[in-house]
Amino acid sequence: MISDHNELKKGLGIHTRRIIAYTVLIIISFLCLFWFYVLFINATRSNGELQSGFTPLPSGNLMTNWKNLVHGTLPVWNGLFNSLIISGLSAVLCVYFSTMTAYAIHAYDFALKKFIYPFILMIMMIPTQVTALGFIRLVDRMKLEDSFIPLIIPAVAAPVTFFYMKQYMESSLPLSLIEAARIDGSGEFHTFNMIVLPLMKPAIAVQAIFTFVSNWNNYFTPALILHEDKKKTLPILIAQLRAADWLKFDMGQVYVMIAFSIFPVIIVYLILSRYIVQGVALGSVKG
């Protein structure tokens, strides 16, 4: 594809290339947005209608489904709040400390560095599924069940985010800048917070989105730790809705709940994505 693209550029005029680009982008956008449309359609249909198969047109049960959901016994607003707290704090801790760790490796030369960097890379390669069960035992021993701490604090040690920050610094954080700050008398901690962090903004925005979303959608670990209804996160409540007994089972409500739980992530995403999108636009205008 790359070489095709290459030839196209040489062989085709700017207009043709633009048409190709727009066509591809429109197809891709359709593929990206189509699922939200399907979700919306399904959220407007009753359980019985959903069983009869998919239709491309919405039905009129959106408000009924929504009313059944909020007037049901599940604390959806609490769930929303809990998910926001856990995902928000995790994202903040994760990006801040990962940047800090990456900075430690990037900017300093110390004896253990040769050992620690490959070690963190190794950690990254361990599948999370296995440590999960050992993790639950640990949480249990620490008496941290029904607490948000074991869901938030581990975000401090996120090797994947660290690795990205490290790579990003390699391509766009010159060490000369840090030297200059030192000459100006800036303390190390001050340099990190006031000079390095702002420079890392696009990378931080990117990783904050990723961490937020993956925590928002995480079901496995919270389901094993949170049992109190009022402390549960949205994915657990969705699972609970799907596990409802036959008297109450209602896929319409499940779809409304999914739509409801996606909504806040979209908003957070739109806020954070501005940093990235604007940044790129700026760069290309100048270039």
Place this chain on the structure above:
Amino acid sequence: MRRKSKAVRYNKWGYIFLLPFITVYVVFQLIPMFTTIYNSFFENYMSGLTQVGPNFVGLDNYKSLFVQGDIWVYTKNTLVLWILCFVPQIILSLLLGAWFSDTRLHLKGQRFFKTVIYLPNLIMASAFSMLFFTLFSDGGPINSLLMQIGFISEPYKFLSNAGSARGLIAFMNCLMWFGNTTILLMAGMMGIDTSLFEASEVDGATSTQVFFRITLPLLKPILIYVMITSLIGGLQLFDVPQILTNGTGDPMRSTMTLIMFLNKHLFSKNYGMAGALSVLLFIITAALSLVIFKVTGNDKRKG
């Protein structure tokens, strides 16, 4: 970048900055990891509510993984799915990155497109799979559409054929993650000094030349990141095939990935087999990552 003499007094800050990461890591991950390795040498599982073991069995767990030959089949499945997903994904991401940064192309509505591509990742994998199920079921809209345009005469069972089942999984995964990759690459491109582009334009370089001579080499650290994490993520591929095939890896386990296999052992809390499998998975990942580091020549800068 050598700052030997002055640097010494700053270097203790390296340890200070590492402290939070290391502390949390040791508490929440290192202990479980060592238990994993340790467990791989034991027979250790639950039969209902009864604990069996731990009995030391040496390398028996590893042996049985190799003797039954499963490990190769699932490694192959996993790699096939990863390649099916990664190749289109990286091509698409680079293409989009190049288009967005190409000033002469001057695409309108960039902001919209850049925002939209990440959206599929916001839907939970389970919800996404539910939607796919609906659309690709035997009597679903995709089948009726294909039948209406006369492409097929009988409903095509997408999930009952190895090729189409793998294709669907790769397609879903690609759709969920290409936006992610594109964003990473775009964020990387932002870090590139714009004066380089200006200079090349003055020199009369074509878009293609700019892309291959300037953008790509400077993106290398991020590209390596993308490749390594995608490989790791690919080897740990789980939720999409798990949900789409109801955990079976049907047809005939052709979509069973390593982690799905691992998950089967976790049903009986079989820490022995799961541990052995994790260690093998770790070795495979480390070996493949090393290959990437070597090929891209990144490892000399390590440390």
Place this chain on the structure above:
Amino acid sequence: MKKKLLSVLLSAAMISGIIAGCGNNATTPADTSTAQTDAAADDTQTPEPAADAAADDTSADAAADDTADAPAADEGKVLNIYCWNEEFKTRITDHYPDYTEVDATHGTIGDVSVVWNITPNDDNAYQNNLDATLLKQADAAADDKIDMFLIEADYALKYVDTDYTMPVADLGITDADLSKQYQYTKDVVTDSNGVLKGLSWQGCPGVMFYSRDVAKEVFGTDDPAEIQNYVKDWDTFNETAATLKDAGYSIMSSVNDSYRVYSNNVSSKWVTDGVINIDDNIMKWVDDSKELVDAGATGTHDLWSDDWSKGFYPEGKVFAYFGPAWLVNFSMAADTEGSIGYNGGWGATEGPQGFFWGGTWICAATGTDNAGLIKDIMLKMTTDDDIMTDIVVKDDDFVNNSTVMDALASGEKKVQREGETEEHEYTSKILGGQNPLQMYINGVAGLDLSNLSSYDQGCNEEFQHAMKNYFEGNATKEEALDLFYKSVVEKYPELTY
């Protein structure tokens, strides 16, 4: 919503009645006069007489029997209940006389506070959570111990066959108390030593629901007795499948529909002496199903998938589904215009063999400090005629009480639901006015479930999964069987084949 409001009003009225009567006392199951049953049935209509009836009831009992009363003073003040959805909580809230709801996961019974620990089933999370808590039960503080937990038939023996569950006899519940319960509901929760370890308020006997329109078109009649002749045993059933196929219909939506009918009628266990064993009746399912699939007479869809549920509508061209009352009442789109159920288009007949599907069992956890209260809950919810009749009328459950169900089946006992002006025989609108209860009862009466093993959940699941490959032509029968053995050993490493 109206229903909900009414039940809250009702329970409030009942509680006030009880308090007026004499404090916290509870009724005993011994009290089963027909007059009382009628009064309870009337309760649903008007809160006023309900309060009176309940008050009378309680005072009469208190005089007659004081032993099975509210928890003794030395019992724990916290009752921890583990479950995966809200079904039992709803039943308790609506029907257990002393229960007061505080919020979604808390309530009180007298001065005991009830804590509901609800973990959904996805990813086996419920069992993982329950296992972890049970394993440390011995060391937990009294108020943190699990007192009661709920289980399903598929994995019942995993819990029942351990010391973590208490024999119901140890709670002081006698065989005489349970004489009206269906035998199969006891088989499911009887451990390998023959000790009963749990109780259920539900029965879930299944029958075959067929489309009356299709029956008339193909067989010229929709009379259940006549249709039964076409499906009376598996050979006849398969011949009928061919007839239906020629007429353009699938006899059932998927081969998985009939799986539990076969698997409930096995003569050997899945596992004997640590060796996996496939019963002849299960192999018969494989062979019958393969023929049906190859002939195009049915599909291979998973239950609950969109393709499977298409047959709830006439356009789906499906003749029959196998299931219990809850399936046709609540899960087959009966409230949606255009569905077969909406138009009263289903008929019920016994089908080739009896079976059951679903149900929830209540177990007491060893180490509980609320034995007296658990006994009372178990007796009230699973043996009390009044309460159980009320459950039938209000929730359309099929209750685990032959006295109640026989009376409703024969029409001797009439029902009156909210919004209805007079009592009538129990009939089903969805089934075109048929009273199917006798069929359910017949189906379940002969059911022998002594061949359950604690490996059933895994074996049944993996067997259906593996055989799907054979039915769809992706594997030979041998390959599919090998896959099954392999999958089971992965789940249960102690087994061999």
